[in-house]
Amino acid sequence: MINVTFPDGAARQFPEGISGFEIAKGISPSLAKRTVAMALDGVLADLADPITRDARIEFVNRDDPRALELIRHDAAHVLAEAVQSLWPETQVTIGPVIENGFYYDFARDEPFSLEDFPAIEKKMREIIARDAAFTKEVWTREQAKAFFAAKGENYKVELIDAIPVGDDLRIYRQGEWLDLCRGPHMTSTGKIGNAFKLMKVAGAYWRGDSNNPMLTRIYATAFAKQEDLDLYLKQLEEAEKRDHRRLGREMDLFHFQEEGPGTVFWHPKGWTLFQGIISYMRRRLAGDYDEVNAPQILDKSLWETSGHWDWYRENMFAAQSAGDEAEDKRWFVLKPMNCPGHVQIFKHGLKSYRDLPLRMAEFGVVHRYEASGAMHGLMRVRGFTQDDAHVFCTEDQLAEECLKINDLILSTYSDFGFDKIVVKLSTRPEKRVGSDALWDHAEAVMGRVLKQIEAQSGGRIQTAVNEGEGAFYGPKFEYVLRDAIGRDWQCGTTQVDFNLPERFGAFYIDADGQKKTPVMVHRAICGSIERFTGILIEHFAGHFPLWLAPEQVKVLTITQDGDAYAREVAEAAKRAGLRVGVDLRNEKITYKVREHSLAKAPVLLVVGKKEAAERTVSIRRLGSQEQRSMGLDQALAMLQLEALPPDQKRLRAPDAVADGAAVELDGKRVVAGQL
RNA sequence: GCCGCAGUAGCUCAGUGGUAGAGCACACCAUUGGUAAUGGUGAGGUCGGGAGUUCAAUCCUCCCCUGCGGCACCA
Numbered sequence: 165m166i167n168v169t170f171p172d173g174a175a176r177q178f179p180e181g182i183s184g185f186e187i188a189k190g191i192s193p194s195l196a197k198r199t200v201a202m203a204l205d206g207v208l209a210d211l212a213d214p215i216t217r218d219a220r221i222e223f224v225n226r227d228d229p230r231a232l233e234l235i236r237h238d239a240a241h242v243l244a245e246a247v248q249s250l251w252p253e254t255q256v257t258i259g260p261v262i263e264n265g266f267y268y269d270f271a272r273d274e275p276f277s278l279e280d281f282p283a284i285e286k287k288m289r290e291i292i293a294r295d296a297a298f299t300k301e302v303w304t305r306e307q308a309k310a311f312f313a314a315k316g317e318n319y320k321v322e323l324i325d326a327i328p329v330g331d332d333l334r335i336y337r338q339g340e341w342l343d344l345c346r347g348p349h350m351t352s353t354g355k356i357g358n359a360f361k362l363m364k365v366a367g368a369y370w371r372g373d374s375n376n377p378m379l380t381r382i383y384a385t386a387f388a389k390q391e392d393l394d395l396y397l398k399q400l401e402e403a404e405k406r407d408h409r410r411l412g413r414e415m416d417l418f419h420f421q422e423e424g425p426g427t428v429f430w431h432p433k434g435w436t437l438f439q440g441i442i443s444y445m446r447r448r449l450a451g452d453y454d455e456v457n458a459p460q461i462l463d464k465s466l467w468e469t470s471g472h473w474d475w476y477r478e479n480m481f482a483a484q485s486a487g488d489e490a491e492d493k494r495w496f497v498l499k500p501m502n503c504p505g506h507v508q509i510f511k512h513g514l515k516s517y518r519d520l521p522l523r524m525a526e527f528g529v530v531h532r533y534e535a536s537g538a539m540h541g542l543m544r545v546r547g548f549t550q551d552d553a554h555v556f557c558t559e560d561q562l563a564e565e566c567l568k569i570n571d572l573i574l575s576t577y578s579d580f581g582f583d584k585i586v587v588k589l590s591t592r593p594e595k596r597v598g599s600d601a602l603w604d605h606a607e608a609v610m611g612r613v614l615k616q617i618e619a620q621s622g623g624r625i626q627t628a629v630n631e632g633e634g635a636f637y638g639p640k641f642e643y644v645l646r647d648a649i650g651r652d653w654q655c656g657t658t659q660v661d662f663n664l665p666e667r668f669g670a671f672y673i674d675a676d677g678q679k680k681t682p683v684m685v686h687r688a689i690c691g692s693i694e695r696f697t698g699i700l701i702e703h704f705a706g707h708f709p710l711w712l713a714p715e716q717v718k719v720l721t722i723t724q725d726g727d728a729y730a731r732e733v734a735e736a737a738k739r740a741g742l743r744v745g746v747d748l749r750n751e752k753i754t755y756k757v758r759e760h761s762l763a764k765a766p767v768l769l770v771v772g773k774k775e776a777a778e779r780t781v782s783i784r785r786l787g788s789q790e791q792r793s794m795g796l797d798q799a800l801a802m803l804q805l806e807a808l809p810p811d812q813k814r815l816r817a818p819d820a821v822a823d824g825a826a827v828e829l830d831g832k833r834v835v836a837g838q839l
Numbered sequence: 840g841c842c843g844c845a846g847u848a849g850c851u852c853a854g855u856g857g858u859a860g861a862g863c864a865c866a867c868c869a870u871u872g873g874u875a876a877u878g879g880u881g882a883g884g885u886c887g888g889g890a891g892u893u894c895a896a897u898c899c900u901c902c903c904c905u906g907c908g909g910c911a912c913c914a
Binding site: 267275276277278364365366367368369372373374375378379380381383409413414420421422423425471472475476479500501503532534535536537538539540544635636637659686720722723724725750751752753754755756757758759760761762768770772773774782784789790791 | 840841842843844850870871872873874875876877887888904905906907908909910911912913914
């Protein structure tokens with residue numbers, strides 16, 4: 165007999181091997197009917213599984229959050245059956261649950277297209293309506309291999325070969341169809357319900373390896389209820405409205421064109437935003453870092469020395485004199501990184517241990533030849549600006565420098581409105597330079613730093629370790645921030661480099677008069693400013709806090725009678741340091757309000773006869789219908805204060821805690837994600 | 840780079856084997872209005888580029904470029 169404990173704390177004895185289904189049925193037939201799976205000591209299992217030990221049991225129904233994964237997983241099986249029944253020559257491979265849905269990879273000469281979706285969905289509904297039970301069988305390796313080999317399912321055979329010897333091979337049947345699967349599953353296909361949708365087709369390499377054949381992947385999603393599915397689809401639409409490429413066009417921030425694949429044409433407003441970010445970073449560096457600027461193109465030999473020519477040649481641009489008769493036909497490399505240049509600056513003149521730590525920053529423009537399929541708006545470009553810096557220090561200073569960088573990164577993110585941060589330590593990759601002893605040492609230091617980061621944050625910062633994900637030249641921290649709609653972006657990075665100082669022969673004179681190789685730390689906070697701008701656009705949905713908004717104030721006239729006063733207001737706003745535009749066009753005020761609201765102007769100052777007579781302005785904030793009348797000087801003083809970047813606000817009111825996540829709207833503080 | 844899809848006016852999109860259309864934006868005219876679209880007129884396109892099929896190609900075929908969705912990559 166075994167002891168089974170129920171969620172209410174009651175315990176009962178049952179014969180060993182009794183199934184969850186039998187227990188549920190014993191309690192009530194309706195419980196058995198609505199239960200799709202069980203959890204034993206918190207672990208999901210098939211309801212039909214025999215229970216062979218004392219356990220805490222929970223009956224999971226469709227509405228249980230844990231059932232969502234089962235619904236999706238079961239739907240993946242049904243998708244595979246549907247596809248194979250429509251196109252029997254198709255081989256099935258894998259079909260995992262992913263965030264927000266699931267996919268299934270198929271091998272077929274002709275890839276699926278969106279036109280196939282209605283037929284597949286129809287077939288899936290048929291299979292679900294049949295409501296065949298999911299039943300589990302355990303097969304031997306030979307039996308399974310023979311079965312799938314006979315069906316021509318070569319990928320499944322490969323999968324079986326990859327399963328560790330000794331593990332059970334589980335087969336799940338759903339009526340006529342079956343699949344190799346780890347499980348668990350719900351009791352029958354009918355439990356999936358009809359709140360599912362095929363989303364898109366895509367190519368994907370078998371086992372994620374680009375040397376392998378490409379399969380055709382069908383992405384889909386499923387929910388317990390239709391309302392949930394509808395909500396999800398709605399969220400996708402909302403996310404699309406934030407797309408920085410769309411907002412970049414609508415807000416006239418930047419554009420791309422064919423002649424410059426992966427390179428940005430920044431328009432005045434976009435460049436103002438971009439430069440606003442750089443100005444902020446410059447202020448944050450002042451005092452601690454020296455800003456430098458290294459050449460854009462340097463002789464190929466320097467990149468051979470740095471190792472880039474060997475490691476990344478495929479991804480670099482090179483330039484040469486265009487003149488056929490030029491006396492110098494050397495190849496110059498368009499810099500893909502700033503570090504070799506910075507090492508040259510470090511090496512210029514003897515350095516003493518007293519000069520360390522030496523922190524060298526550059527807003528350097530780098531070019532990398534990204535694969536054509538990799539480009540994506542501002543997020544992945546071929547020419548971009550890094551907020552890059554290199555810290556030259558001693559071994560002893562390494563931990564402290566990492567922590568100092570950490571403080572700078574976290575406070576910067578907070579100023580930009582990001583508060584959910586994950587810090588990941590990436591350790592030695594297979595392909596690397598430097599002795600194991602060096603790696604041991606650096607990883608130990610960084611491991612300690614990581615623990616301290618977590619401890620310092622009081623639980624706000626999550627940490628993780630990515631084994632084997634380090635750069636070839638050293639371990640690194642990666643800073644991942646979460647935006648207003650829950651997407652994660654890796655931006656900042658702190659990387660220890662064992663390679664470069666030695667390759668270039670950089671050294672300093674230590675206290676004992678001996679030459680020593682400095683430790684070099686690469687670090688970036690925003691990473692690519694282009695990409696960071698894109699992230700900010702999407703995070704704020706174009707609805708920037710005042711300090712970032714390219715045009716902060718727009719003065720609108722009601723009739724031409726207000727023109728003179730409007731110009732006066734704009735002049736005064738400009739003197740107050742605000743970025744201001746005037747709209748004197750002969751258009752109705754409703755027209756102007758609509759247009760500038762769509763363009764996401766944060767503050768509209770409407771002026772007419774009344775305002776001109778009283779020296780006031782009528783203020784309308786983006787996202788609000790309300791208007792507030794205020795004296796001109798008072799209004800400008802208020803806006804001037806609000807427009808102060810967070811770092812300068814701190815200087816003015818040292819006690820005030822910066823809260824970059826909040827945006828002021830009509831005097832109310834609003835979290836960016838709720839805009 | 841790989842798989843699939845797409846490219847028509849500044850933007851969003853319709854369309855046809857007989858060299859093109861709408862709305863918005865733009866220009867001009869009238870209108871001078873109190874917080875999300877005033878009316879009229881006009882201008883604007885070698886239909887991504889090249890080659891082929893055809894009497895005739897924006898439309899069909901092939902190649903290339905660029906973009907989009909994924910995959911792979913991301914120093």
